[in-house]
Amino acid sequence: MIGEMLANRYEILEKIGDGGMALVYSAKDHLLSRIVAVKILRAQFADDDEFVERFRREARSAASLSHPNIVNIYDVGETGRVHFIVMEYVQGKNLHDLIRDCEHFPQDTIVSVGKQIAMGLAHAHYHGIIHRDIKPHNILVTDEGRVKVTDFGIAQAMSSTNLTQTGMVLGSVHYFSPEQARGVNVQAASDLYSLGIVLYEMIAGSPPFRGESPISIALKQIQENPLPLRDARPDLDGELEDVVLKLLNKDPKKRGASAEEVVKAFQRIERRIQMHGEGQAHGDQTMPLPAQGKSRRGGFVGLATKKKRKKRQQEKGAPKGAPRKSKGLIILVILLVLAGITFGAIRLIPRLLFLDDVRVPNVVGLFELEATRVLRDADLVLKVEQSVFDNEVPAGHIISQDPVAGRMVKQKRDILVRISLGAEEVEMPSVIGLTTREGKLGLTQAGFVLGEEEEAYDPEVSPGIVLEQYPEPGQIVLKGTAVNLVVSKGKEAPQSFALPDFRGQDFEVVKARIRELGLPLGNSWPEHSTIYQEGQVVEQNPAPGTMVQEGWSIDFVYSQGMTPSTPEPQIPADPREEPQWTHENLWKTQDVILDIQPGPDQEVVILVIDDFGAREVYRETHKGGSRVVRTIQGRGQNARIQVYIGGRQFYDQLFQE
Numbered sequence: 001m002i003g004e005m006l007a008n009r010y011e012i013l014e015k016i017g018d019g020g021m022a023l024v025y026s027a028k029d030h031l032l033s034r035i036v037a038v039k040i041l042r043a044q045f046a047d048d049d050e051f052v053e054r055f056r057r058e059a060r061s062a063a064s065l066s067h068p069n070i071v072n073i074y075d076v077g078e079t080g081r082v083h084f085i086v087m088e089y090v091q092g093k094n095l096h097d098l099i100r101d102c103e104h105f106p107q108d109t110i111v112s113v114g115k116q117i118a119m120g121l122a123h124a125h126y127h128g129i130i131h132r133d134i135k136p137h138n139i140l141v142t143d144e145g146r147v148k149v150t151d152f153g154i155a156q157a158m159s160s161t162n163l164t165q166t167g168m169v170l171g172s173v174h175y176f177s178p179e180q181a182r183g184v185n186v187q188a189a190s191d192l193y194s195l196g197i198v199l200y201e202m203i204a205g206s207p208p209f210r211g212e213s214p215i216s217i218a219l220k221q222i223q224e225n226p227l228p229l230r231d232a233r234p235d236l237d238g239e240l241e242d243v244v245l246k247l248l249n250k251d252p253k254k255r256g257a258s259a260e261e262v263v264k265a266f267q268r269i270e271r272r273i274q275m276h277g278e279g280q281a282h283g284d285q286t287m288p289l290p291a292q293g294k295s296r297r298g299g300f301v302g303l304a305t306k307k308k309r310k311k312r313q314q315e316k317g318a319p320k321g322a323p324r325k326s327k328g329l330i331i332l333v334i335l336l337v338l339a340g341i342t343f344g345a346i347r348l349i350p351r352l353l354f355l356d357d358v359r360v361p362n363v364v365g366l367f368e369l370e371a372t373r374v375l376r377d378a379d380l381v382l383k384v385e386q387s388v389f390d391n392e393v394p395a396g397h398i399i400s401q402d403p404v405a406g407r408m409v410k411q412k413r414d415i416l417v418r419i420s421l422g423a424e425e426v427e428m429p430s431v432i433g434l435t436t437r438e439g440k441l442g443l444t445q446a447g448f449v450l451g452e453e454e455e456a457y458d459p460e461v462s463p464g465i466v467l468e469q470y471p472e473p474g475q476i477v478l479k480g481t482a483v484n485l486v487v488s489k490g491k492e493a494p495q496s497f498a499l500p501d502f503r504g505q506d507f508e509v510v511k512a513r514i515r516e517l518g519l520p521l522g523n524s525w526p527e528h529s530t531i532y533q534e535g536q537v538v539e540q541n542p543a544p545g546t547m548v549q550e551g552w553s554i555d556f557v558y559s560q561g562m563t564p565s566t567p568e569p570q571i572p573a574d575p576r577e578e579p580q581w582t583h584e585n586l587w588k589t590q591d592v593i594l595d596i597q598p599g600p601d602q603e604v605v606i607l608v609i610d611d612f613g614a615r616e617v618y619r620e621t622h623k624g625g626s627r628v629v630r631t632i633q634g635r636g637q638n639a640r641i642q643v644y645i646g647g648r649q650f651y652d653q654l655f656q657e
Helices: 049-063 095-101 107-126 152-159 169-175 178-182 188-204 214-223 238-247 259-276 292-316 321-353 368-377 436-445 507-516 579-586
Strands: 010-018 022-029 034-041 073-079 082-088 092-094 139-142 147-149 357-359 381-388 398-402 408-410 414-420 425-427 449-456 466-470 476-478 482-488 521-527 537-541 554-559 587-595 602-610 613-622 627-635 640-645 648-654
Touching: 010 034, 049 073, 049 082, 092 095, 095 139, 095 188, 107 139, 107 147, 107 188, 107 238, 107 259, 169 188, 169 214, 178 188, 178 214, 188 238, 188 259, 238 259, 238 408, 368 381, 368 414, 436 449, 436 466, 436 482, 436 602, 436 613, 436 640, 449 602, 507 521, 507 554, 587 640, 602 627, 613 627, 627 640
Parallel strands: 381 414, 449 482, 521 554
Antiparallel strands: 010 022, 022 034, 034 082, 073 082, 092 139, 139 147, 357 408, 398 414, 425 476, 466 482, 537 554, 587 627, 602 613, 602 640, 640 648
16 A cells, blocks of 8 residues: 555555554645545455445544544545545554553543543534544554544444454453443443543553453453452542542443543542642552651650769769759650640641541432531532522522532532522513414424424414414413414315425426415525526425425525536536535535433424524424434535423534534
8 A cells, every 4th residue: 555645635655553444554645735644444344335334424423523632534535445534643652552561650641641531522422423442542642642532433333333243343342331242222421431441451550351252351341340449559549549430330320421520520630639749649648757756766865865964963963953953854844745746746647638538428409508518517518510490409409419429539528519590480472473383493492392282273374373372472481381382274174285396497487386386485595506597496495295285385595597607507408306416515414412311201302593594303202311313404504403402402503514
């Protein structure tokens, strides 16, 4: 491969890595004049069409990530049967080589590496991407100490292949989570478990579970607990050990709420180490013998010498014996006082520096004052992190706590809590007279959920218009209340029919045609086209073939001809045959992955706001603890997605490029 040119752009320079799935080369990007890393799939994977397709999809998804702790993916392509990924070239070593070369990592280095890996994972998990193969080989460390996680796309594609076909996944079994070893669904917490294995290896020098075969190691991941880290590193910081062992919990729900929580834990440890120095951060460091002990022994020697001198003076009949006796008593008293202070310091200083471990009590659901008292009795401190509205928890009561109940922490530790402001009361808006689509959108964006939807005939109101709503407009209700709607069915039962394909037809003719069908014209706007002639329909919403009824509004995009700089196009005989080819860059597709918090059922609503306006593309009620996965499409450069869970906005963001 050395010297070859991929895609007429990337010149292969030298081989820099060799993995079970791919070979890694440095290359020069002649277009942008920079050095990049090119990962080329091995032949056994390149010949597997199903894997290659999955690999492309996952790599493109991973390419949407942009974070300082994630290796950037610049390009994905193929030349003949050579499939490759172009990535950021990182100067440094992988963590596997560093662990092999370094017998003893400083604790601040371990904390820094763990924090940076967790930050990269937090960014990926927020975008719905799970790595699935976190291990030291996939973690690069630059010469400046910057940590970068790599192989997001390739790890995801690999996770779906047959283990017996690759043999590669089994090579990572030392870092598998128990759920991966069982073959069940992988979740974000699986990456956190693998992070715990990596940190354990940095501390102890080897992974917690080893065996004669991959199967025996996998069984240990499922059944056994790791040996205490203090056995391998007696000076280990207590809170750092707690974080690592929490990540290695067999139950995914007990590893932490998210990677962001792990980042915060490392930040607390990092601040404490920086403030006090690494030596003082070690909870079991042995105190040296105080220097006062030597001076005390010296003082007693001096006293004995004076007594001998006094005895000699008395034998000689010295006249000043009485004053010397008084001076000796004063010195003796001073020395006894110093000895008492020294003894007290020896007993007190360790208590001040080396606090005892205490178990965190459960304060969730308690009133703030009661929670403060309970934590004070446990020698802990309550600190309010956030106050939020909550329909389930009364005002002033604790919603959640961090660390969770049952954790062992040091005395005087701050326990962060979220306190309820109670249910938020708002005025019910009116959606009567709006179309069903507009009414649902308005209610969702105002913080309500959809209740029951009924239909009723009304000869005076067009189909699809909201006739009634309960609660009624103007009432003061709790935010998140379910709203029932009564929707008009028109004067008689409407007949559903498939919407014709109007693309390529004259827009003026189409407007007349939809009037005949009883379909009102919705939004319409022009755009330049190299396929459709001026005045022809370019796109329509709903799509052709959609079942519609009288009264449904139809949106259109129509051609205003070519741009002045565009050459005369070759018009196909039937331009409707491949309408997406010219306009595919206007459509964006994104996978939305949502993990519903454990608890009661919650309504999930996904809205798309794009060239066609705002529309609801998904609305379902899901059980607590379940996962929602949907593929969403939007049209236009500013297309965005809004997600609402339980009546509250979860996020609002543009489609990823």
